[in-house]
Amino acid sequence: MPDCIYRFSTADKSICLIEPAHVGPCLAKACCIALTNHLSPQFKPAMRGKLKFFIQTRDPEIAKDSRLELLKAYPHLNTVLVSAFEEDVVKLVQERGQRIENISKAIPFRVVGYDLWHR
Amino acid sequence: MTYGIARRLGVTRLWSQGITGKGLVVGIVGTGIDQQHHDLESKILAAKDFSTRGIEDTIGHDTATAGIVAGKGVKNWRMRGIAYEASLAVAKVTQDDGSAEEDVLIDALEWLAEQGVKVVNFSIVSDVVTDGRDPVSREVNYLVEKKGIGVVCAAGNYGPDHYSVGSPGAAESAITVGCVNNRDVLRLASSRGPTLDGRVKPDCVAPGERILAPRAQGTHGCDIYSDHYGFVDLTSVAAPHVTGIYALLKQAFPKASPTLIKRAILESCDPAYMPMISKIAAMRTEFWYRLKASLKRLFTRKKFDDIYSLGHGRVNAYRASLKLKELMENGEGKERTEVPHSKP
Numbered sequence: 489m490p491d492c493i494y495r496f497s498t499a500d501k502s503i504c505l506i507e508p509a510h511v512g513p514c515l516a517k518a519c520c521i522a523l524t525n526h527l528s529p530q531f532k533p534a535m536r537g538k539l540k541f542f543i544q545t546r547d548p549e550i551a552k553d554s555r556l557e558l559l560k561a562y563p564h565l566n567t568v569l570v571s572a573f574e575e576d577v578v579k580l581v582q583e584r585g586q587r588i589e590n591i592s593k594a595i596p597f598r599v600v601g602y603d604l605w606h607r
Numbered sequence: 608m609t610y611g612i613a614r615r616l617g618v619t620r621l622w623s624q625g626i627t628g629k630g631l632v633v634g635i636v637g638t639g640i641d642q643q644h645h646d647l648e649s650k651i652l653a654a655k656d657f658s659t660r661g662i663e664d665t666i667g668h669d670t671a672t673a674g675i676v677a678g679k680g681v682k683n684w685r686m687r688g689i690a691y692e693a694s695l696a697v698a699k700v701t702q703d704d705g706s707a708e709e710d711v712l713i714d715a716l717e718w719l720a721e722q723g724v725k726v727v728n729f730s731i732v733s734d735v736v737t738d739g740r741d742p743v744s745r746e747v748n749y750l751v752e753k754k755g756i757g758v759v760c761a762a763g764n765y766g767p768d769h770y771s772v773g774s775p776g777a778a779e780s781a782i783t784v785g786c787v788n789n790r791d792v793l794r795l796a797s798s799r800g801p802t803l804d805g806r807v808k809p810d811c812v813a814p815g816e817r818i819l820a821p822r823a824q825g826t827h828g829c830d831i832y833s834d835h836y837g838f839v840d841l842t843s844v845a846a847p848h849v850t851g852i853y854a855l856l857k858q859a860f861p862k863a864s865p866t867l868i869k870r871a872i873l874e875s876c877d878p879a880y881m882p883m884i885s886k887i888a889a890m891r892t893e894f895w896y897r898l899k900a901s902l903k904r905l906f907t908r909k910k911f912d913d914i915y916s917l918g919h920g921r922v923n924a925y926r927a928s929l930k931l932k933e934l935m936e937n938g939e940g941k942e943r944t945e946v947p948h949s950k951p
Contacts, residue, residue, distance in 0.1 A: 542709065542742045560710055564753075565745050569710050590740050597712060597733045597743070597774075599638060599668045599705035599843070 538571045540594035547587040553580060569594070609819050610685040616813070616848060617925030618689050621855050626928075628690025628854045633676050634724035634756075636715050637669030637731055639699035641823035644670060644835060646678035646686070647695070653722045654697040657711045662699050667826030671839045672730050673697065674821030675847035676854070686819060686836065689851020689924075690858075696722040700731070707731060712775075713746045716758075720750055725857045726757040726865075728850040729781070730843040733773040734765055738803035744778035751780035757857070757865040759784060759850040761842040762809040763798035769915055771798040772808045782853070782869050783808045783918070786815025786845035791879045791921050797842055800915040810918040811872065812879050815845035852924040860931050867939060871931035876920030881913055 540559065543550060544567045551558050551568040555576040560569040566589070572580075577591065613619050621627075632652055639662045642651055647670070656662045664670045673688075673695055680687035698715035700707040712731075719727055727750070737744060750756045760778065762785040765771040776783040776798070785797040794815060800808035822829060822837040829837030849872065856868050863871075 540708075540710075544740075544742075544745075562713060562742070562746075564749055565713075565742060567742055567745070569742075592741050594709050597700075597707045597709065597731050599666060599701060599731050 538573055541570050541572060541577055542590075542592045542594060543568050543570060543588060544590040545588045547584075550580075550584060550587060553584075555580060610687075612814050612818070612848070613687070613689065616689075616852065616921075617923045617927075618852065618855070620925040621859070621928060624859075626855050626859050628677060628693030628851070628858055631690065631693045631726075631854045631858055632696050632722060632724045633690065633693050633850060633854050634719035634722065634727035635669050635673050635676070635695055635697045636700055636712065636719070636727060636729050637672060637698075638666040638701045638705065639664035639669060640673055640695070640697045641667075641670040641821070643824065644674070644821050645681045646674050646688075646821050646835075650677055650679065650693075650695050652694045652696055654699070655715075655718055656699045657715050657718075658699050658702055658707070660699070660703060662697065664699075664823040665703060665826065666701070666705055667823040667828045667837075668701075668705070668843060669697070669699075669730065670823035670826075671818075671820035671829070671837070671844060672728055672847040672850075675818065675844055676728055676851045678821055682835075689848060690854035693851075693854050693858075696724050705731075709741075709743050712743050716743075716746050716750060720754050720756055724756060726759065726850055726853045728759055728847050729775060730761040730846050732761055732763040732776055732798075734763065735773055736770050736803055737774045737777045739774075739777040739779050739806070741774045741777075743775045744781075747775045747778035748780045751865045755865060757782065757853045757868060759846050759853060761846040762786075764796040764841045764843075765798045766916075767795050767797075767799065769799045769912075770801065770803065772800050772802060773798070776808055777802040777806075779806065780865070780869075781810075782849055782872065783810045784842060784846040784849045784922075785809035785812040785916065785918065786840075786842045787812045787879050787917075787921055788816040789814065791877070792882050793879060793916055794841065795882070797845075797916070800918075807914055807918060809916075810869070811849065811876050812917050812921050813845040813848040814921075815841050815843075818844045820844060849922055852922055852927060855924060856928060856931055859928055860935055863931055863935060867934055868931060870939075871934055872922055872927045873919040875923055875926035875930040876918075877923045877926070879917045879921040881916060 556570040556572045677693040678688035747758045758781045760776040760781045817838040829839045
């Protein structure tokens with residue numbers, strides 16, 4: 489079962505999807521997510537809609553799950569990009585988590601120091 | 608980039624040996640490029656727009672980084688890029704607001720690999736701290752380890768806190784670059800390690816204060832110097848210095864692997880320095896915490912701050928070439944080598 493998952497919150501800290509109280513241990517354990525520093529106001533907390541997730545797995549059956557809409561596959565990374573409701577992803581992890589190496593919600597990238605570049 | 612910085616980084620000594628990046632293709636991932644800029648025109652071998660906004664650079668960010676890597680310095684030779692005879696392959700990934708999505712970045716990196724690039728400059732980052740297991744970091748590792756392409760990443764401008772290096776700077780195989788000022792003192796905004804799994808990042812630092820670089824037409828995101836140039840700052844423009852140096856080393860030693868080039872660059876760094884104010888600013892505001900932390904850092908953990916902020920130090924191209932020559936002569940390039948001290 490993956491340790492945790494990327495998720496943005498309105499606070500300055502991201503939380504784990506599977507175990508919200510796991511933030512501290514996450515940092516200590518150095519798992520896939522812990523704190524964000526400058527959460528951009530452009531990026532809202534999770535909405536009631538489908539979101540993009542990257543799922544790292546060697547099991548091809550995972551991507552065929554009916555709750556997931558396969559968007560792209562990256563065979564060289566053993567990763568698929570899917571669109572799904574967050575709660576469905578939680579259920580998937582609970583049911584078949586042992587076959588999943590890592591899940592991350594698609595994270596935004598920005599020009600470094602964009603504010604400086606767009607005055 | 609000015610001649611003074613090239614001399615400070617030891618680049619001019621490589622130029623005098625005829626090492627100028629000729630024959631190499633450098634990949635640029637970012638905001639596009641001003642193809643009409645006199646320092647960049649005819650350098651662009653391939654360009655692809657992954658953003659559906661057109662390849663033109665409406666922000667100016669990566670016209671500047673491309674110029675620092677490979678600008679020709681047509682009107683003033685003192686404004687040449689580091690590898691001024693290298694060619695460019697440009698992938699535009701950002702929307703008009705400067706943001707990009709992970710799947711687009713992975714596609715862009717795959718496309719650049721198909722164009723035959725030897726090194727990629729990656730000056731956009733996520734502000735989410737990772738342990739290098741996110742998809743873009745893994746793609747970066749894949750390019751380096753499986754395809755032999757070097758990837759140089761900006762550390763980000765989220766300092767002075769520790770644990771502020773995002774993706775793909777957290778990728779183990781990337782060369783992650785922080786920034787220093789003109790006296791080799793770390794800039795406060797430069798992101799700092801370690802990564803979430805405790806590795807040293809940034810790997811090294813490079814100049815990132817008032818760097819003179821090409822300015823895309825119609826953009827004003829810099830301190831304007833002239834119609835075609837502007838002063839730019841921070842880690843976005845520090846990374847292309849290292850990208851250019853990587854290209855020079857690759858030209859000089861075509862058989863050197865990305866891991867070996869990284870090792871040569873890191874093991875030959877010059878000293879860089881921490882500003883005192885940086886140490887204070889990095890502390891939490893609570894009084895007792897601050898007192899405890901300052902005592903701890905002063906007496907026991909000074910190294911923590913230094914190595915996770917400056918990495919191995921400020922890059923020096925000439926010393927890196929000597930180091931790489933030594934490593935190649937010792938036959939180190941024949942087998943996979945680990946970068947020393949990559950783990951604390």
